Amino acid sequence: MPSFPPDTFLVCDVVPSPNHDERKDGRAPNMILLHYTGMQTGEAALQRLTTAASKVSSHYVVFENGRIVQCVPEMRRAWHAGESFWAGETDINSCSIGIEIVNPGHEFGYSDFPLRQIAAVISLCKTINTRRGPILPERVLAHSDVAPSRKRDPGEKFPWGLLSDSDVGLWVRPAPLDLDGVTLKMGDHGEAVAQLQHALRRYGYGIEETGGFDDATRDVVTAFQRHFRTARVDGIADQSTQLTLRALVETRPAPLTASGAV
Numbered sequence: 001m002p003s004f005p006p007d008t009f010l011v012c013d014v015v016p017s018p019n020h021d022e023r024k025d026g027r028a029p030n031m032i033l034l035h036y037t038g039m040q041t042g043e044a045a046l047q048r049l050t051t052a053a054s055k056v057s058s059h060y061v062v063f064e065n066g067r068i069v070q071c072v073p074e075m076r077r078a079w080h081a082g083e084s085f086w087a088g089e090t091d092i093n094s095c096s097i098g099i100e101i102v103n104p105g106h107e108f109g110y111s112d113f114p115l116r117q118i119a120a121v122i123s124l125c126k127t128i129n130t131r132r133g134p135i136l137p138e139r140v141l142a143h144s145d146v147a148p149s150r151k152r153d154p155g156e157k158f159p160w161g162l163l164s165d166s167d168v169g170l171w172v173r174p175a176p177l178d179l180d181g182v183t184l185k186m187g188d189h190g191e192a193v194a195q196l197q198h199a200l201r202r203y204g205y206g207i208e209e210t211g212g213f214d215d216a217t218r219d220v221v222t223a224f225q226r227h228f229r230t231a232r233v234d235g236i237a238d239q240s241t242q243l244t245l246r247a248l249v250e251t252r253p254a255p256l257t258a259s260g261a262v
């Protein structure tokens, strides 16, 4: 594979991947999608992400010690999202920059993310913002946010609050557990379920407003909890989950118009 100049001086090594193509309509990325590698070692993950037969790749891989490797130039479409959805968009690879964060994941002994690794992820996100113009905070997302029925990464150990402290991503302090109030769960029907689905959809999640709490609703609630209310990830929309969602929607800045002006 021919090498290429890295997009940022933060990159320690360029290890080119053959797995990329044109971004649809030549669009510029307006989302950052965070993953964990979910393999036993970072080197094994890097090998997979740069091997043609795997058909997967990401723009960046961030190791536990903070080392950043670039595999695909930002202007190209890397193959990391798979079948996915966010805010009306289904070709997430075309609109995003993918960052794989080395961690064995739920399958191989999910571990805490070292602080120096998180610091590297934050720096990487900040340089993307600086170089490309700001990516909206609510478009710094987990793979599980855009593919809730298939993916769990980067998972509930990922410290979104620390990113938010550094102005990366949108996050609110979660409401406490075990508050009194209506709990919505599998099998429930009615207006309250429809309102929950509406709020999740309005935020960007791929969910239908059916009024019935079905498997897909549980998966989206679970994805929401993995990102925003990590103290209990059970797919049950308790008061804490509902209040955290409401606070998040209210905190979100006013959406930009198509022209980019407020």
Ligand SMILES: [Zn+2]
Pocket: 034, 035, 036, 080, 143, 151, 153
């Ligand atoms: Zn992923």
